[in-house]
Amino acid sequence: MAANDNQPDVKIVNERHNPTVAALLSIIPGFGQMYNKRYWKGATLFILFAAFIGVMYGFIADGLQGLITLGETPRDDDSRIFLSYGILSLIFLTFFISFYVLNIIDARKDAKRIQLGWEVPDLRQGFKNAWDTGFPYYLVAPGLFLLIFVVIFPLLFMVFLAFTNYNLYNAPPRNLLQWVGFDNFVRLFTINEWRNTFFNVLSWTLIWTFVATTLQIGLALFLAIIVNDKRVKGKRLIRTVFILPWAVPAFVTIIIFSALFNDNFGAINRDIIVPLFGSGIPWMSDPFWAKVALIMIQTWLGFPFVFALFTGVLQSISADWYEAADIDGANRWQKFSNITFPHVMFATAPLLIMQYAGNFNNFNIIYLFNQGGPPVRGQVAGGTDILISWVYGLTFENQQFNMAAAISIILGLIVVVFAFLWFRRTRSFKEEGNI
Amino acid sequence: MFKGKFLLTLMMMLVLSIALVACGGGDDDAPADPDTDENGEDAGEEAEGEAQADSDAPEKPESLDMWVNDEDSQLDAYEEITQRFEDEHGIEINITPFSMLDQTEAVSLDGSSGQGPDLFFQPHDRMGDIVLQGLAAELELTADQEERLSEYNEEAVTAFSYEGIQYGIPAVVETYALFYNTDLVEEAPQTLDELMEIADSLTDASADEYGFLMEATNLYFAYPFLTGAGGYIFNQDADGAYDTEDIGLDNEGAVEGAALIQSWFEDGYMPTGIDGDVMNGLFQDGKVGAVITGPWAIPDYRDALGDSLAVAMLPEWDGDQLNSFSGNKGWLVSEYSEDKYWATELALFITNAESSETYYETAGELPAHTAVEIDDEFMGPIFEQTQVAEPMPNVPEMSQVWEPVSDALQFISQGEDPQEVMEEAVEQIRDQIAIMGQ
Numbered sequence: 001m002a003a004n005d006n007q008p009d010v011k012i013v014n015e016r017h018n019p020t021v022a023a024l025l026s027i028i029p030g031f032g033q034m035y036n037k038r039y040w041k042g043a044t045l046f047i048l049f050a051a052f053i054g055v056m057y058g059f060i061a062d063g064l065q066g067l068i069t070l071g072e073t074p075r076d077d078d079s080r081i082f083l084s085y086g087i088l089s090l091i092f093l094t095f096f097i098s099f100y101v102l103n104i105i106d107a108r109k110d111a112k113r114i115q116l117g118w119e120v121p122d123l124r125q126g127f128k129n130a131w132d133t134g135f136p137y138y139l140v141a142p143g144l145f146l147l148i149f150v151v152i153f154p155l156l157f158m159v160f161l162a163f164t165n166y167n168l169y170n171a172p173p174r175n176l177l178q179w180v181g182f183d184n185f186v187r188l189f190t191i192n193e194w195r196n197t198f199f200n201v202l203s204w205t206l207i208w209t210f211v212a213t214t215l216q217i218g219l220a221l222f223l224a225i226i227v228n229d230k231r232v233k234g235k236r237l238i239r240t241v242f243i244l245p246w247a248v249p250a251f252v253t254i255i256i257f258s259a260l261f262n263d264n265f266g267a268i269n270r271d272i273i274v275p276l277f278g279s280g281i282p283w284m285s286d287p288f289w290a291k292v293a294l295i296m297i298q299t300w301l302g303f304p305f306v307f308a309l310f311t312g313v314l315q316s317i318s319a320d321w322y323e324a325a326d327i328d329g330a331n332r333w334q335k336f337s338n339i340t341f342p343h344v345m346f347a348t349a350p351l352l353i354m355q356y357a358g359n360f361n362n363f364n365i366i367y368l369f370n371q372g373g374p375p376v377r378g379q380v381a382g383g384t385d386i387l388i389s390w391v392y393g394l395t396f397e398n399q400q401f402n403m404a405a406a407i408s409i410i411l412g413l414i415v416v417v418f419a420f421l422w423f424r425r426t427r428s429f430k431e432e433g434n435i
Numbered sequence: 436m437f438k439g440k441f442l443l444t445l446m447m448m449l450v451l452s453i454a455l456v457a458c459g460g461g462d463d464d465a466p467a468d469p470d471t472d473e474n475g476e477d478a479g480e481e482a483e484g485e486a487q488a489d490s491d492a493p494e495k496p497e498s499l500d501m502w503v504n505d506e507d508s509q510l511d512a513y514e515e516i517t518q519r520f521e522d523e524h525g526i527e528i529n530i531t532p533f534s535m536l537d538q539t540e541a542v543s544l545d546g547s548s549g550q551g552p553d554l555f556f557q558p559h560d561r562m563g564d565i566v567l568q569g570l571a572a573e574l575e576l577t578a579d580q581e582e583r584l585s586e587y588n589e590e591a592v593t594a595f596s597y598e599g600i601q602y603g604i605p606a607v608v609e610t611y612a613l614f615y616n617t618d619l620v621e622e623a624p625q626t627l628d629e630l631m632e633i634a635d636s637l638t639d640a641s642a643d644e645y646g647f648l649m650e651a652t653n654l655y656f657a658y659p660f661l662t663g664a665g666g667y668i669f670n671q672d673a674d675g676a677y678d679t680e681d682i683g684l685d686n687e688g689a690v691e692g693a694a695l696i697q698s699w700f701e702d703g704y705m706p707t708g709i710d711g712d713v714m715n716g717l718f719q720d721g722k723v724g725a726v727i728t729g730p731w732a733i734p735d736y737r738d739a740l741g742d743s744l745a746v747a748m749l750p751e752w753d754g755d756q757l758n759s760f761s762g763n764k765g766w767l768v769s770e771y772s773e774d775k776y777w778a779t780e781l782a783l784f785i786t787n788a789e790s791s792e793t794y795y796e797t798a799g800e801l802p803a804h805t806a807v808e809i810d811d812e813f814m815g816p817i818f819e820q821t822q823v824a825e826p827m828p829n830v831p832e833m834s835q836v837w838e839p840v841s842d843a844l845q846f847i848s849q850g851e852d853p854q855e856v857m858e859e860a861v862e863q864i865r866d867q868i869a870i871m872g873q
Contacts, residue, residue, distance in 0.1 A: 075569065078547055168831055168871070173547055174569025193866050263708035265716075284708055285849060375842030377859065380867060397834055398871060399564065 013117030022111035023104050032107025037120050045103055056092055063089025070164070071176045079164075079177035087156045091148060162405035171399070184406040197380045197390070198407070204291070205386040209360040212295045216302035217352060223303070224310035225340065239311065246304035254368040257297050261369075285374050287383030294384055298365055306348075306355065313347045314340070353422045357415050361388045387411055496774040498527035499781055501554040501766075502541075505532035512797035516790045520781060528781065535764070542570045546771035553772040554782055559594035559763040562602065562829035571602040571767040572775050583783055591763045591803040594826035599674035604782040605765035605803035606794070610824040611656060612759070612817045613747045614732065615725035616718070616740060619646075623747030627757075630725065630750050634704040637724045648714045649727035651696050651705055652844040654837055655827075656727055659749055659757040660695055661840075662825075664688035668836060669828050679832040682864060684840060685857040693844070693853035700848045707848050730801070733813050746816045748823075761824035763803060835867040 017036075026032030030046030033039075067086025071077025114120065121129060162184055164177045188194045227238050245253070260266045261283040269280035283293045321339045330338070345352075363386075366372055372385035372393075381390045387407060395404040503513045510532055517528035531552065533541065538555045545551050557565060565571050576584065584592060587605055595603035613630075615623060619637060624630040630647055637646030650656045662668075665688025670681035683689060699705045706713075715732065717723045719739035727749070736744050749757040766782035768775050784790060791802030801809065801818050809818040827833060843860035847853050 076547075078544075080544075168564060168567055171543075171564075171568040173543060174567065187870075191870060193870050259712065262710075262713065264706040265708070265713050285845070375838075375845055377842075377846060377856075378863075380863065399831075400871070 012115055014115050017111055017114045019108045019111035019115065023108040026104045026107035029100065029103045032104070033110070036107060036110045036114055038110065038126070040123050041126065049100070049103075052096060056096070059085075060089040060093055060096075064093070070178065074176050075173060077176060079166075079172045083160055083164075083177070084153075084157060087153060087160065090156075091153065158405050158408060161401055162409050164402055166401040166405075167403070168399040180402075184402050185410075188403065188406060188410075193380060194403075200379060201381050201385055201387055201390050204384070205360065208291070208295070208386055209356055212298040212362075213302070213352075213356045213359045215295065215299045217306050217355065219299055220303040220306035220310055221344065224307050224314055225336070228311065228314045239308075242307055243304045245300055246308075250301055250364060251368065253301060254297065254365050257293075258369050261293050284370060287374055287376055290370065290374055290384050294365065294369055297369065298359065298362070301365070302355065302359070306352070309348050309351060310344055313344050316347075317343050350423065353419050356422075357419060360386075360415055361411065362386070363388045363392065367392070492780075493774070493776045495524065495526055496777055498529055499554065499774060499778055500529045500531065500552040501781070502531050502533035502538055502552045502556060504535040504556055506798070508798040509794075509800075512794045513785065515797070516785050516793055517781075519790070520784050523784075524777075524780075526777060526781075539565055539568070539570060542769055542771075543568055546570065546769055549771065551769050551771050553769055553774060553778040554766050555769060556606070556764060557603070557767055559591075559603070559605070559765060559829050560827045560833060562595060562597050563831035563833070565767065566597045566602060567831065570770055572770045572772060574601045574603070574768060574779055575775070576601065576779070580779065580783060583787070586788070586804060586806055587786070588803045588805055588821065590761070590824065590826055591765070591821075593675035594761075594763045594829055595765050595767075596675055597829060598676045599672075603765045603767040604779070604786050605763045606786045606791070607764050607800040608761050608803045608821040608824065609729060609763070609801060610759045610761040610817065610821050611727055611729040612820045613725055613749055614718070614728055614736060615745055615747065616721060616723065616743050617745050618721065618743045619724040623745065624725070624750050626750050627752040631704075633724050634699070635702075638704050640703055640706060642722075643717060644722045645706075645717065646704065646724040647699075647726070648705060648709060648717065648723050650711055650714065651699065651709060652841055652848055654840040654844065655760050657692075657696060657840075657844055658760040658825075660752075661689050661692040663752045663755065663757050664691040666690075666692055669830065669832070677828050677830045677832075679830055679868060682861050684836075684864070685854075685861040690854050690857055693847050693857055696844065697847045697850070697853055701850070705848075730799075730814060730817050737813075744813070746813045748816050748820045756823055759820055759824045761821055761826050763826055764800075765803065832868045832871065835871065836864050839863040839867070 022032040022035050024032075025035050028046070029049040030042040030044070033042030033045055036042075063085040066082035067089065069082070070079040071082050110120075163179055163181060165180045165183075166172075166177050169175075170177060188198055223242060226232065227235055227242070232238070260268050263269060263280060263282055263284050266283070269283070274280050281289050283289050317340065322335060325335050325339060366384060366386050366389045370382075370384065372382035372389045374383050376383045381393075385393075388411065391404045391407050391411070394400045394407070501513075501517070503510055510530065513530055517530060520526065521528055533552075533555075535556055535558070538557060539561060542551045542555055562571075584601075584604070588608060591605035591608050592601070595601065595605055613623060620633055624633055634646035637644060639645075654661075661684065665683075666686055667683035667689075669677040669679050670683060671677055700707060711728075714723070714726055714728070715735065718726045719736060721740065721743070733746075749759055751757065766786065768778040768782065772778045785794075786802070786804060788802075788804050788806040791804040791807050794800065795802055795807065795809065795814075799814075801814060801821055805822070809815050828836075839860040843856045846856045
């Protein structure tokens with residue numbers, strides 16, 4: 001383990017101070033720092049680590065053991081509690097390991113600097129340096145800590161549940177949970193009822209996400225450009241009106257729409273469709289029309305936000321661009337596709353991706369409109385159920401926590417992968433816009 | 436707290452446990468011996484009002500905790516009722532308001548740490564879930580307690596048993612009945628044929644006027660018609676245990692019932708897409724002769740129709756009284772309770788005739804105890820209907836029945852073949868039960 005990373009043009013001052021030794025000594029935290037003659041720092045580190053091990057060793061060891069066994073005697077041991085303690089132990093262990101590694105790296109780094117003739121600062125100076133360099137970390141630390149326990153912990157709990165047999169028939173506290181590996185995922189793709197339903201629901205979910213979101217964005221873009229035209233009078237009033245669907249709580253709107261779309265008694269069939277066409281459209285009883293109705297409602301609910309977004313962006317496009325285009329003899333379409341559209345997309349792409357992700361998991365509208373109905377013969381999930389509303393049913397009506405968790409993981413992965421690819425793609429706008 | 440009395444308590448416990456062993460009501464998986472670490476009340480209680488063999492009973496705890504659904508009227512009622520129990524037995528009752536829907540989860544998570552209640556309140560159709568999670572204790576009823584329980588609505592008591600074992604004491608029963616508008620229908624129809632005549636003569640769909648409406652595509656309300664001619668959901672044995680393998684929703688009787696429901700849609704008596712909101716709206720506008728709904732609708736209906744509102748039992752079909760689906764709510768003793776005997780006593784006390792009457796007067800829910808007189812013109816017929824009502828099956832497999840059957844009823848209302856649709860629904864129920872959990 002010779003330190004062969006000494007650059008030849010650097011003059012070694014302290015030949016005998018060896019970074020490798022410092023790193024090896026730091027296997028017991030603090031000792032490497034002492035070797036570097038930073039006694040206070042070394043002592044503090046050693047005490048901190050010793051204290052952590054002394055206090056947490058029992059908890060972490062028990063926690064990890066519980067995570068593996070998930071309890072031994074039903075009734076006395078609650079597997080869910082073992083699982084959460086296990087996850088907590090894992091988090092603490094991760095903390096510990098990362099600090100441990102940092103301490104070794106730190107000892108080695110200091111030793112190298114001493115080799116090159118760096119003077120070890122005195123205690124006060126050391127504190128000052130630590131404060132100056134570490135300031136951003138001190139600021140972020142409380143938030144990070146909170147994030148870990150509020151976001152990461154429940155997520156991990158869900159992920160772990162997907163690998164257990166937690167359903168009604170094995171429910172704690174009467175029973176212990178077991179680890180079942182990838183069984184739930186395997187069942188999802190091999191058992192016919194699961195597989196058929198899953199793929200039916202998945203395909204509609206993707207169609208729904210794509211069509212509903214694209215429509216709401218398209219409508220918003222169209223309206224924003226029209227309203228932004230110089231010749232339109234009363235812009236403020238028009239904008240206010242267009243923002244209204246966003247201002248009314250969606251919960252209320254959806255329930256009202258659900259009544260409006262009723263096949264026999266809803267105003268849409270009664271007062272509009274029947275007088276015009278002679279017979280009503282089966283909005284609530286035919287899966288196809290129910291889907292059409294949902295997409296229309298979502299477009300109506302979703303466009304104001306995007307509209308407001310686009311309006312802001314459009315106003316920020318400099319008029320010089322259009323003037324230059326006019327001089328070059330560009331027509332309307334060319335101006336739109338080469339100036340307006342790239343500008344708008346560049347500025348709002350991340351938010352639009354969020355819109356897609358939001359609709360992918362838009363539980364409210366599906367559930368409130370008609371609980372995922374109408375029924376489809378020979379299928380378990382309803383005609384308009386999307387994955388998230390189906391998972392809801394599994395969890396709350398059938399208590400199949402394990403399957404619900406497994407499907408949720410797949411849901412999460414889909415969203416993450418799509419968002420990742422999209423974010424990558426939106427860079428192309430960057431290069432084009434060159435802003 | 437534990438100074439001088441501690442030894443005394445220990446002694447008393449010893450004596451009591453010997454007494455317990457002597458009366459030998461022991462079961463192998465629930466220790467009947469309350470191992471409390473509290474000081475028992477002095478056992479020199481005066482004689483009980485209800486001739487109880489108090490000397491055989493385990494030692495009284497100092498207090499019992501119960502979770503009452505967090506509705507003011509219910510809380511008020513139980514405050515009053517438990518006060519009587521305190522006066523009679525000298526056991527303090529702590530009431531914690533706790534939403535019924537969140538109770539099982541809380542018992543499951545907090546019970547083992549001793550923070551749970553002794554008694555909690557649940558609808559009977561959660562029984563299967565509760566027993567599978569091991570939250571409710573098996574009741575070891577003494578002969579005297581059995582005696583008292585025999586005065587309750589038998590079906591409701593059975594609803595709180597699971598696989599033949601009693602886990603709870605029913606408190607209230609809820610079902611639906613026929614509500615009619617006396618301006619349009621002078622007298623309650625006694626038979627289904629009379630009801631159909633009403634539907635035939637009053638229905639004018641173009642003017643939104645109907646003779647008879649109900650949520651026909653909802654299994655909860657359609658149950659009497661599906662089962663009236665011999666259909667059943669899960670077969671029940673003598674103990675009231677359900678055989679989930681034996682589903683009777685596609686047998687001859689069930690299909691006959693489905694065809695009957697279909698005929699209403701075919702004859703134009705009912706519009707497709709009928710739901711509760713539409714039904715309530717039209718009935719309150721005075722445009723409907725009769726509807727089937729439950730006691731929850733009374734306040735709105737009374738406001739809308741005033742004196743024209745009347746309630747009757749469901750009619751007869753081919754000479755048999757139509758049953759109805761009932762939902763019961765009752766008290767369960769927590770598996771984690773340390774005083775199961777006294778918790779059971781409390782459950783029986785707060786659901787006895789006197790308490791039930793108080794509860795009905797304050798909270799307006801119909802009792803499971805049959806010795807109560809209900810002379811309200813609206814609630815009376817519903818109470819009579821509860822006597823012939825059948826509780827929803829309390830097995831967890833029931834959760835897989837609702838949707839397929841309600842879907843099937845929807846297909847039937849759209850004119851599909853009842854036989855085919857019901858067979859499909861049963862098949863779907865079987866498939867779903869099969870993947871519920873291995």
